[in-house]
Amino acid sequence: MSPARGRRRPARPLRSPARVIASAFAAAVAVGTALLSLPVATAGPGRADLLTALFHATSAVCVTGLVTVDTGTYWSGFGQTVLLLLIQAGGLGIATLATLLALLVSRRLGLRARLVAQVETKALTAADLRPVVRRVVVFVLSAETVVAVVLALRFALGYGEAVPAAVWSGVFHAVSAFNNAGFGLRADSLVGYVDDPVVSLTICLAVVVGGLGFPVVFELAREWRTPRSWSVLTRITVVWSGTLLLFGTVVFLAVEARNPGTLGPLGGGTKVLAAFVAAVMPRTAGFNNLDIAAYQPETLLLTDALMFIGGGSAGTAGGIKVTTFGVLAYVLWAELRGDPDVEVGRRRVPAANQRQALAVALLGLGLVAVGTFVVEALTDLGFDQVLFEVVSAFATVGLSTGVTAGLPPAAQVVLVVLMFVGRIGPLTLATGLALRERARRRRLPEERIIVG
Template sequence: MSTQHKPWLPQEERGRFWLLTSLRDLVDRIAQSSPARLALIVFAVVVAAFSFLLWLPVSSAPGVDTELEDAVFTATSAVTVTGLTTVPTGTNWSFFGQFVIMIAMQIGGLGTLTMTSILALAVGRKLGLRSRLLTQEALNIGRLGEVGSLLQIIVITSVSIEAVLAVVLTVGFLLEGQPILTALWHGIFYAISAFNNGGFVPNEAGLEPYTTSWLIVVPIALGVFIGSLGFPVVLVMRQVGLRFSRWNLNTKLTVTTTSALLVIAWLLYAAFEWSNPDTLRDLPVGEKLFHAFFASVNMRSGGFALVDTNNEQSVTLLLTDAMMFAGGGAASTAGGIKVTTLAVVFLAIVAEARGDRSVIAFFRTIPEDALRISISVIMMGATIVLVASAALLIVSDAPLDRVLFEVISGYATCGLSVGLSGELPPEGKYVLSATMFVGRIGITTVAAALALRSRRRLYNYPEERPIIG
């Protein structure tokens, strides 16, 4: 309501209402012109807020003075659920600092705009058309009617899975001899970090002391896998169960491509590291296979590791680069170009090799615009990786293989690291922070947010085919 109709308000109250009204009108204009631009702004504000919280002295451990670039990097990594760190999470941050990181991962995993809509539903407000449009933009849903159901699934799935994971992990840490409060804290933190594909660990040694504790490593692997599928997939599975024939195309492509990449990475990792004395060689066969499976699950997004990544073979790091770039399912807590993007391009290559004019998958024709968007996402993702790698090579003297690994991990919000993040100068940390930010909110969202307007051409030019290949 305008303050012009409230002459009885004191001057300072009218000024306050005018400020709030102006701010509301500004948000409305941005939302109407470009929901993607609003998403970019909201994510930037959230990152800035958590950066400030982590920069406060109360967030640092006693005797530790956290630099601004480290606070910004950690906040960006947490909100984008990446897991890269420039300072040790277990020793640099106080309990308050670790709690801030955990909350940032939860908000980042669900999505800031999604969280806003969830809070609106929680207080009994009816979800309006504009909120539905914003949530549709954040989750890439095809129909507005699915938004309300999907938000309910997000709440139920997140709370239920994280609660179950927290209970099991707490028992696992108790069996490892941790005090009950420490075990409970680690259980909750790891549960949120795993399901949201965050990759942060609250203890100094990470998971290396617990490689044989199945009540710890197995729930973490399952949490990462479920989180990487995507909420739209979970929604379909809840509606029709595990009946593959009744799944929609997105669910079929996501599950089949994810499973294929999981098996391929599992077998290749085991083959490459089987005789490596620094990783798998001295382990029993069963543990070797599980280590390879755990690495396969986490190299596409999770960011957890049972062995030091620096000890892996060069060909294994190259395999990890490829898997990180592929990422997880659309509208999931995972990053990367998304497995559906990879599947669409692969199917287009198969169709071209067969001479088919249409791209077919599971008796469905994939529209041409989906293929164009997929190619654009891959090319823009590769460009971001190229530019960020070049920038880091300029500001640091690190070799290309380490730089490329860290940049892809940041862009794909995976979190696996060869330790380069902590060695970078401040400008390098900001470059990697920007890479994580772009990777999380999505290349297509950035492109839409920066575009002034979309144009519909009212005429077509004559066709002429260039020479290809």
């Protein structure tokens, strides 16, 4: 054998599924930027500058919702349609859409395509992908249709909007809500509907269902009557999602009840509704029903924490994921009790999952810290505002204290990077950037150290 034949070929740049996913999202952002840069994409004369187009394309593909211009007035019908399609593509996942297209065209699916889709949909095995992808797409489109119909009827009958405008508004908000994007066609987002339970709760339901994660939703549909048979993933997601929603609602009520800029002027029942909606939206939805700039510092900090945690795995939500937070909480509880294993229900959480949760959380904290430092250095804003903006971008939430449009271009570029990394996932991105995995054939002797 010649030396040339004996050498290993260098790994292809897109051989790793994680790299393929990152490249697919980058391509979608590039296409969206090009389309939003066209003169036809803006409602007024001229065209959007490159940074504005890039910022909004990234925010849409990464289902974030941060904006530097008003979506309903700055973008034309064409531009809004582009944003809607980018949100849908980002929510489903570029890899999932590509897998569906391959199934429809050739009825065949290569192993590499299966592995790519497996990373994006978090399917357990490659063999499960065909039914998983079909169910995900059918479920998403069905749920969005139901939400769109309810909202369109409410906008038309309750607010007197013309039917075409009500239908478009219903569809846009349904897709944006279910995909946890937070884009709205009104300058004040949901502030005008703060006392409307139909609009508020419908959007909240779409946000929660879309953010739970498709494996959890499908399992709940089958096993909702028998909680004891739930998997560890479903148990952690449901328990901690409910706990965080309840905790957030109670704290919002306690802190903001007398704040004249938020809950103060509202009646008793409306206060509870508004507090609940305000607690749901940091699960990476991005709609705001209250003036965030008027929040108390304690509420801003609570919202930062809820945004950073995010929603469920394999859903449309961002953040480090509630499963990551839940696993770390169980790890801490086991350590405090001196238990050798981390147990959830009647199952033991593998050490690999514990390390993965720790890695995701630490990478997330590191990115937020670096992003906050850089943006703080580029602006004269207060720390609370900068931290809120950075966490919102990284966790792909879209909530803002109203300072996004006024940030200097360099700071907006930082948010673009954070949105992209936050959507791909810190661990997925790190895996995609790694040149190769090394299989260790030996283990060194163990030595305990003093911790703390």
